[in-house]
Structure formats: C-alpha cells, structure tokens
Amino acid sequence: MPGAMNSATPDLPYFLKALKSRDVEPCIELLADLLKRRQIRTPRLCALATTHLLRRVLADFRGANADELLLRIRSVGRRLIAATPREMVVGNMVRRVLALIREVAEGAILGSDRSVSDEGLDGDSERDGDSEAEKQESRNHSPVRHRPNLSSGISTFSPLKHGATEPASMVPPKAEGELPGTYTPLPIRPSLQTALTQVSTIAPTAQQMFGLFTQPEIDDDPSGVDSPALQSVKSSGRPENFTEVPLKDIKAEVLESVREILDELESVDQEIALYALDHIHADEIILTYTASLTVQNFLLTAARKRKFTVIHVEGYPNESASTVTTIFGGRPQEFNEELELADEPFKPLTAAGITVIMIPDAAVFALMSRVNKVILATHTVLANGGLVAAAGAGNIVKAAKVHQTPVVVLSGVYKLSPIYPFDNDELIEWGDAGVVERYSDQEIVQKLKVFNPLYDYITPDLIDLYITNLGGHAPSYLYKIVMDHYDIKDVNLED
Amino acid sequence: MSTETPAEQILTPEAVDDSSFDVVETYRNLLAMDPDLTMPVAAIESLVLGLAAHPTTTISETLDLLRDLSQRLAESTPNPISLSAGTDLFQRYLIMSLRPGNVPLASKKGTKKLPATDDFTTIRAHLLKHGRSFVANAKAARARIASFGRNLMKEGCTVLTTGGSRVVAALLREAAEGGVRFRVVYVLPPPRPGRPQSEGLDLVKDLRERGVPVATVSEGAVGYSLAGGVGGGKVDMVIVGAEGVVENGGIISRLGTCQIGMLAKAAHRPFYVVAESHKFVRMFPLSQGDLGIEQRIVDFRTDEPNPWDMTPDPVDFTSPEYISGIITEAGILTPSAVSEELIKIWF
Missing domain, CATH: 3.40.50.10470 (Translation initiation factor eif-2b; domain 2)
Structure with missing residues (x-):
C-alpha cells in the first residue's frame, strides 16, 4: 500500500483523507489495518470511520439490485469486524446501514404499487451522484466478491461466538466455485422467515406472534396443488429478498440516510448534553x-x-x-x-x-x-x-x-x-x-x-x-x- | 409427506364428520396422539377443524362460532390458561386479517385487490388447507429456540432445569448433539395423581444415553444445588419452560418453578425461560391468586385430606423480577418486551 508510507501517524483524519483519494478496495484494507493496529480507537472514531467507509462503498457499488448491495455491505462488514471483534460499534454501524437498505428497499416495493413516478426521480438523482472516479471503482468489485470468502463452516470471521445466533446447519451453504459476476442470494434463515411472512400485513414488527399461521419453508406439500390465490397469500407480508428492487431506485435514498447517521455521530454528544x-x-x-x-x-x-x-x-x-x-x-x-x-x-x-x-x-x-x-x-x-x-x-x-x-x-x-x-x-x-x-x-x-x-x-x-x-x-x-x-x-x- | 404423525393425518378437513364434531374430544385426541404437541397449538388445530366442520359464510358468524368453540374448550379443562393463549391468538389473527385495509393479497406489483368476501374465503381456505402446517410451524419455532438457546450453553457449564417442557428438552438435546460438554441438575417433582412417573424422566434417560451427566434432585435440594463450593451443584444457570408467558413478563409454569426462580435470584444465577411466542397470554397476574383457576395447593383442613384429591397438574406464577431473559423464536426478549408483543396484536 503505497500511501501508507506517510510520515504522520495514521489516524482518523488520515483515513478520511485517504478515502477521498484512493479506490474503495485499498480503503477497506486500510481501515481494517488501522482498526487492527488500534490506530483508530474509541467507539466514536471507529463508528465514524466505518460509516464513512460504508458510504463510499455504497456510492461506488455497481450491482443490479438491493440484495447484491446487502451482500456487499455484509462482506465488507465482516472484514472490518474481524479486524476488531470487540469494538462493537463497527458491527453496529454495518448493521445500521444494512437495516437502512432493507427499509428503503421495502419502501420501494410498497411504493411501486402506489406510484410509478417515484422511480424515475430516484434514478435521476442517483445518476447525478456518479463521477468518473467512481465508475473506475466498479471494476474492482468482481475480483473482490470472487475472493475466497469467509463462508466456510469454521468461523474465521470472529473469535467471539456471542454474535452467532443460528447454527450453521440451518443456513443454506454457499455455492462453491462462484463465478465472477454471479451472485448468490442472501442466505435465508428459515424459521425467521416464518416469523416474518404472514398472511396479514399489520405492521412489519407486529408479526412475531402470528408466526404460527404462516406457510413454513419446510412445508412438504407437493407443489403445483396450490391455487393461485393461496400462493399470493403465502408471498404477502414482508418481502423475503430484494432481488426485484433495482439498485438505482434506492441508492440515492440510502446514501442520504447514511449521511444522516454521520450527522448523528457528529452531534451525539451535544444531543445527550x-x-x-x-x-x-x-x-x-x-x-x-x-x-x-x-x-x-x-x-x-x-x-x-x-x-x-x-x-x-x-x-x-x-x-x-x-x-x-x-x-x-x-x-x-x-x-x-x-x-x-x-x-x-x-x-x-x-x-x-x-x-x-x-x-x-x-x-x-x-x-x-x-x-x-x-x-x-x-x-x-x-x-x-x-x-x-x-x-x-x-x-x-x-x-x-x-x-x-x-x-x-x-x-x-x-x-x-x-x-x-x-x-x-x-x-x-x-x-x-x-x-x-x-x-x-x-x-x-x-x-x-x-x-x-x-x-x-x-x-x-x-x-x-x-x-x-x-x-x-x-x-x-x-x-x-x-x-x-x-x-x-x-x-x-x-x- | 412420509414423516406425518397421526395428529397430522387427522387434520384433513374431509376426515371430520359435520354433525358429530366435538371440539373438546378433538382437542384431547390431538394432544393424546402427538406427545410433542403443545396445548395452544392443539387448541388452534381444534378450532381449524371446527371451522371445517361448520361451514360459515360470513365473518361474524365465523367469529361467533370460534368464540363458542373456544369457550367450550376452556370450560372443559381445569387450567385453560395455556389453551386460551392459542384460541385467543387464533381469533385475533382472523380479526386482524379481515380488518379493512389489511388486504393480505396486496403484495407484489400487479396484484389486483380482491373484494372483501373473497379475502374471507381465501383466508378460510388457507386455514383449512394448511391447518396441519401450524403444527410444523410450532415445531420449527421450537427448533429455532433450541438453536438460539444453544448459545447459552457454554463448554463445561451446569444447567438446572425442571418440568417436562418440550422446548427445554429440544434445547438440551441440541446442545448435547452439538458436542457441548455440559452437566444437568434435573429437579424432579414428586409423583402426583394421574402422573405416577415424574415429568422429565424421559429426558433424563435420553440425556444420560447421550453421555450428558445428569443429577436428579428433589425440589427440596434446589438451594443446595445452586450453591457453589465442594458438594454443591455449581449450577451456572437455570433454564425452564413455561405453560404461558403473561403480559408483565412473568411465566405460568409447573408448581415449583417460582421457588426455583427466587432461589436463583438469591444465588445470582441467570434464570432463562424458553417459550414459543404463541404461549404469550393476555393476563396480568400480580400474585399466585390472580391466575383465575382453582387449584387446592394451600388447603387448610381440620379433617384428614385425601391425598388423591389434589389438583393433578398444579401451576404457579413466577414474577418477571426473577427472569433474566425469555428465549423465543424471535430472539431473546427481556420480560418487559412481552407486553409489547401482546399490545401489538391486540390494540
């Protein structure tokens, strides 16, 4: 990494400067190294660095849909967390951004039913945000996702086990030999889905107790017997994945929300005071x-x-x-x-x-x-x-x-x-x-x-x-x- | 398909004869046929079968029918708390699904919205057709709780548990299969009328076969077991199941759970409850007397009581202050989160 030869001790301002001038991939590496060496410490600095980086990753991401974006953020998040597993804020910020993307994507699904005009607007503002430098970044993505991932059964990702809430056996294994550019859908955790896809759409969070009435993933009912009406009952509720949400529809809004997280981090002390x-x-x-x-x-x-x-x-x-x-x-x-x-x-x-x-x-x-x-x-x-x-x-x-x-x-x-x-x-x-x-x-x-x-x-x-x-x-x-x-x-x- | 249990097999609507449908009988049959079935789920299944047996066409007719069936079920058993969690949830679910504006079919783009009557028939058809999947859902929830709860089991820990909870059994089995080395102190209640063998003996046998060291102790030995030091059980945590989880986050469980909670609190050991969220029940007991069921547990007599006159399956109320966390299929909740879940579906 040539830029690291700087005589000044690398710290957060140094990283933020690097974020402006370097490609995304070296930036991820740089932040992981800084976190590992504890050159960026204290929760707030870590949170700021992580969010700035994620914002950059978001801005440069060239994928087709929201699911790919989620996967990308997750993989970047894993690398950062592995660098400093006990600094919880790094994981917090990654999860905040993921939740934001889900929220915006869900809004896009619901919104597309009601108004078609929104889509055009979002697409426009997103195109405005592009720059030449960012476009070059897109070439970096396929090798990144192609790199042997941390997806093996052994957790190389974090020495801590408190984050793991699900045994590996319940998560579908990732496809081996992934081709560059191909994309694996997000691992869907079965029983959680049953808690979230239910017949009635009361409120996104009001569904846990009705989980009993959903169609389980493990249903052994021979397919094809279902009437079309029942299938639509099954698929209602919260969307399971966002492969149908084009990235351009949500990107501008997500970036704006991440900006709000950064504002929150800047002003948090004053607000508490x-x-x-x-x-x-x-x-x-x-x-x-x-x-x-x-x-x-x-x-x-x-x-x-x-x-x-x-x-x-x-x-x-x-x-x-x-x-x-x-x-x-x-x-x-x-x-x-x-x-x-x-x-x-x-x-x-x-x-x-x-x-x-x-x-x-x-x-x-x-x-x-x-x-x-x-x-x-x-x-x-x-x-x-x-x-x-x-x-x-x-x-x-x-x-x-x-x-x-x-x-x-x-x-x-x-x-x-x-x-x-x-x-x-x-x-x-x-x-x-x-x-x-x-x-x-x-x-x-x-x-x-x-x-x-x-x-x-x-x-x-x-x-x-x-x-x-x-x-x-x-x-x-x-x-x-x-x-x-x-x-x-x-x-x-x-x- | 091949893994169908007897209970699942009778859950085809055609199998029910219209005229002779008896909801209480159905409920008891369901429970007897599948030992893994919990009371709320059996109650819901009975209601679904009841729906199938009585063709209703309007919403209020259906709700009246359900209310009537639920009441008959509740009257048939001395302790309807757990059962009513299921029947309440089911009725509430129907009402919420039928509420205007909650058109369940409006999902993906291009779906045309159907008129209200079609919603009702669709939902009815969905319920009848997939009645047996509720059982599967309940079992999936249990498996999920087991997978959550497994994280609690640290290598070399000692767990104290009691009662015949199926979720606790699933959790301990999963941990044993997962290769965690742990020990269990199993508190066995004395035999009671109608239950000559203590609940939990099956699990004890099962765990021992899997190489898990299990100590069975009497209810009087809980305090002793919770103590550390030489001879003590060195128990790290208590995990219990529940028959019902009430609004304030407390639980209704087998008699003896409350005192274990108190002792665990005194010994500064975490006390976890594992329960599926369909066991959340809308009641707010403040003390043992508020359960609304008659149990002659403290029975002052001047004559000699008949020992077989006792309540067969007595329960007690464990107040939320003794509970460290409630492990449900949606994650680990603090006791105060229970009321919120209930409020979300009731108001």
Whole structure:
C-alpha cells in the first residue's frame, strides 16, 4: 500500500483523507489495518470511520439490485469486524446501514404499487451522484466478491461466538466455485422467515406472534396443488429478498440516510448534553469515571447553569493519565482526534467553576455514601441492557448499588449493539500488563502473573438509567431501541 | 409427506364428520396422539377443524362460532390458561386479517385487490388447507429456540432445569448433539395423581444415553444445588419452560418453578425461560391468586385430606423480577418486551 508510507501517524483524519483519494478496495484494507493496529480507537472514531467507509462503498457499488448491495455491505462488514471483534460499534454501524437498505428497499416495493413516478426521480438523482472516479471503482468489485470468502463452516470471521445466533446447519451453504459476476442470494434463515411472512400485513414488527399461521419453508406439500390465490397469500407480508428492487431506485435514498447517521455521530454528544439539566441539580455531588468527551460535555452543559461538585475517579493504570489531563485542561491524545471533528474547543470543568476532586480507585466505596449520582461513560451497550465499560466501572456500580446511589450511563445510540452477551468473558479485552508492573522489574515480573483487563461487563440490574441521544431509557427498554435500529436478520453477519 | 404423525393425518378437513364434531374430544385426541404437541397449538388445530366442520359464510358468524368453540374448550379443562393463549391468538389473527385495509393479497406489483368476501374465503381456505402446517410451524419455532438457546450453553457449564417442557428438552438435546460438554441438575417433582412417573424422566434417560451427566434432585435440594463450593451443584444457570408467558413478563409454569426462580435470584444465577411466542397470554397476574383457576395447593383442613384429591397438574406464577431473559423464536426478549408483543396484536 503505497500511501501508507506517510510520515504522520495514521489516524482518523488520515483515513478520511485517504478515502477521498484512493479506490474503495485499498480503503477497506486500510481501515481494517488501522482498526487492527488500534490506530483508530474509541467507539466514536471507529463508528465514524466505518460509516464513512460504508458510504463510499455504497456510492461506488455497481450491482443490479438491493440484495447484491446487502451482500456487499455484509462482506465488507465482516472484514472490518474481524479486524476488531470487540469494538462493537463497527458491527453496529454495518448493521445500521444494512437495516437502512432493507427499509428503503421495502419502501420501494410498497411504493411501486402506489406510484410509478417515484422511480424515475430516484434514478435521476442517483445518476447525478456518479463521477468518473467512481465508475473506475466498479471494476474492482468482481475480483473482490470472487475472493475466497469467509463462508466456510469454521468461523474465521470472529473469535467471539456471542454474535452467532443460528447454527450453521440451518443456513443454506454457499455455492462453491462462484463465478465472477454471479451472485448468490442472501442466505435465508428459515424459521425467521416464518416469523416474518404472514398472511396479514399489520405492521412489519407486529408479526412475531402470528408466526404460527404462516406457510413454513419446510412445508412438504407437493407443489403445483396450490391455487393461485393461496400462493399470493403465502408471498404477502414482508418481502423475503430484494432481488426485484433495482439498485438505482434506492441508492440515492440510502446514501442520504447514511449521511444522516454521520450527522448523528457528529452531534451525539451535544444531543445527550441537552438532558444534563434534567439530571444534575444544584449542589449535587457527581461521581464520574474515565475521560469521556460525552460526560465532559454533559457536565459542562450543566455547569453553565448550576454549581455542583464532581468526583473523578483516577482509574489506574489504564485511565489515570487521560483522567489527569482532562481535569487539568490538557487534552488526552484520543480527544485531540475527536475534537478535530467537534465545533467547540475543549474546556476543563474547573474553568467553568466546578470543584473537581480526583480520588484513587480505592476510595470509591468510602465516598459513595456522599455521592448523589454516578455518571458513567461506556464502551458498548448490549441488547440485554448490560454494558461493557472501562475496567473499574464494575467496582463503582457495585458500590453505588450498595449505597442505593443512582447510576446513569451516557451513551449514543451508535454504541447500542444488537448482540446478546451469551458469554461475558469473551467481551473483555486484555491490555498491556506492562502498565501494571513494568517489565523492567525483572524480579517481580518473573514471579508474578500480571493481568490488565481493559473492560468490565456490567449487568443490567446495576444500571438505573441510560441517557442516549433519544432520551432517557430504563435498561429493560433498550431491546426496543435495538429493534428500531437494527433488523434481526442482520444480527448474525456470518454467511 | 412420509414423516406425518397421526395428529397430522387427522387434520384433513374431509376426515371430520359435520354433525358429530366435538371440539373438546378433538382437542384431547390431538394432544393424546402427538406427545410433542403443545396445548395452544392443539387448541388452534381444534378450532381449524371446527371451522371445517361448520361451514360459515360470513365473518361474524365465523367469529361467533370460534368464540363458542373456544369457550367450550376452556370450560372443559381445569387450567385453560395455556389453551386460551392459542384460541385467543387464533381469533385475533382472523380479526386482524379481515380488518379493512389489511388486504393480505396486496403484495407484489400487479396484484389486483380482491373484494372483501373473497379475502374471507381465501383466508378460510388457507386455514383449512394448511391447518396441519401450524403444527410444523410450532415445531420449527421450537427448533429455532433450541438453536438460539444453544448459545447459552457454554463448554463445561451446569444447567438446572425442571418440568417436562418440550422446548427445554429440544434445547438440551441440541446442545448435547452439538458436542457441548455440559452437566444437568434435573429437579424432579414428586409423583402426583394421574402422573405416577415424574415429568422429565424421559429426558433424563435420553440425556444420560447421550453421555450428558445428569443429577436428579428433589425440589427440596434446589438451594443446595445452586450453591457453589465442594458438594454443591455449581449450577451456572437455570433454564425452564413455561405453560404461558403473561403480559408483565412473568411465566405460568409447573408448581415449583417460582421457588426455583427466587432461589436463583438469591444465588445470582441467570434464570432463562424458553417459550414459543404463541404461549404469550393476555393476563396480568400480580400474585399466585390472580391466575383465575382453582387449584387446592394451600388447603387448610381440620379433617384428614385425601391425598388423591389434589389438583393433578398444579401451576404457579413466577414474577418477571426473577427472569433474566425469555428465549423465543424471535430472539431473546427481556420480560418487559412481552407486553409489547401482546399490545401489538391486540390494540
């Protein structure tokens, strides 16, 4: 990759610049490498990078119909997720885009019944968006899809098994020896279809309970006996695939919706901060942990109107450096990148007249009795309402539980993952043990085993409230937001 | 075709004699013939057969007939909760399908919309023709739950379960076949009238044959089994089935499930329920007394009671606070998601 010889450390701005000048395929490779090397970290940066890339993939895609587009996004998504399996936001953004495509394609099917005029409009605007450079990209696609895929029975795609919700046996195997340009229809998961194709079309989501009344895929009824009327009963409801939706009908709309996701990612902190005054009251003592731009924004917004005290927990060894720089107004390195994208300059809380007390981790329990509220940032939120946050957060929420202190978690919807944590242990990433005990202390290092987990899994019952850019939600309500933002067909991205 | 069970065979409309149709009899026959059939599905099948036996031409006539048949079914059994989940769902399904604006045939472009009467006859014909596919659908749902739930079974884990749930059995069998090494603590209830052999013994035997170590314990040993340490069962999670899942996310299940839920909560072990979504039932019990069925479980007497006078298949209500997740064919739901599913089809 010739461009990678740049002297500057590759980071998100570097990637965004590369995205403008390079072909799609090297861009995918580049992002996968950056993710693997953790040169793009923090959920928001990963989400931004992923969405920008997917937008580019969408814009350059030259296929016939919506199903091919879904397959393409899925395959790109798999590569990115394989690069950083524990960074859930990458998968989240891929699934968001997939759900968008499905939604737009479904709209196109329904719309084509009612009005024919829409089609022409969409086609026109799509043609406008084309450029010469993009056209050259199209040549890259066939070799890409031809490359030996990750479709073997062994999951080479992610070491985690929590994403897999379906045994391989239930998914039709992918055709071997796929020719360039040929296209395999999306794997259809049988029983899910029965839940989604039903006689009545009440609402796309209202169908689960009526799943019993559908024609099962495994129906052994000899074909040909059905009357035409019954066949149309079978095929109604939600469309199973979108092979009949021409790509040009939906592309412009999908691109526009992806643009909206990017806008959401830019403004998420500000939107969450809008709720600050509802939750932080005068003279309260707020305990927080880790240097998070979301939390800092939230507290700063409240500080404009109210005076309160913030207790910031140090978070040794992984978080302490960035915590100190946040409190004293310097900016931790990963903030720099985020702030390059933000409008407002970073201001420490002390500059806003807030008393900030930094305490060691060991003092959390002792001080908790005086704390009014715990406000935490998170790494990922999972479908059951649990979350993965920086190691040490587990101590804090347990202490809060004992003292009946409310725990509020700030998280953009983009961090909310449709994945159910079947195995908590595999969500945890292990970091450099050298920060706990330096390798130069040979005597100790030789005699001890040193671990440095980066994250804690926190169960939903320890959280009182989530504040997202959509508002405040109880942990038990998160499943609903998951259902609104993702399609259950996309939870498992493996072939 | 060759895999038809007896229950599927009698589900051809022609086999039913018009005059002699007895919905209760049909229901019992269906249940007796196919041990894999659940009560709600059997109830739905009976209603379909009832429809076939009574040729109706108008919608309200049909709905009246269904209401009447459902009521007769409910009156015939001491505990109609599970059954009514099926009959309610079926009636609701018909109403929703017939609602104006929900023309089921308007799908692909070019389909001409048919007048309302044709919709009704089409739907009726669809139901009668594919009556037996409901059974297949229900079984497919069970298989799907098993495939979802398998992800819960980690290598080397220990599961505590109870009752004779077919879904739990499917899940454990699937896990055993999938090569997951796990152990099972099976809580066996004492024999009761009409049920000389404890429910679940078949599954225990089956699992043991597949090389899964199973410990059978009495209901009194649940707390002991949930404890860790030497001698304890080191149970990692509890998985139970349910007869009905109620609106607040709680479950109605075999007597003894509630206390297992409480003990699991006390021991901080996850308590999962596996149930198909056709078992969701529209009731909102707050306590054991709200189930609306008569069970003489706590029976104060001054005379000596006859031990064979007990309710044959007693159930209890497990409140949602004890439930970590409900595994349905649509994925893993939190208890609060149940009400939403019900609201979606009822309102």
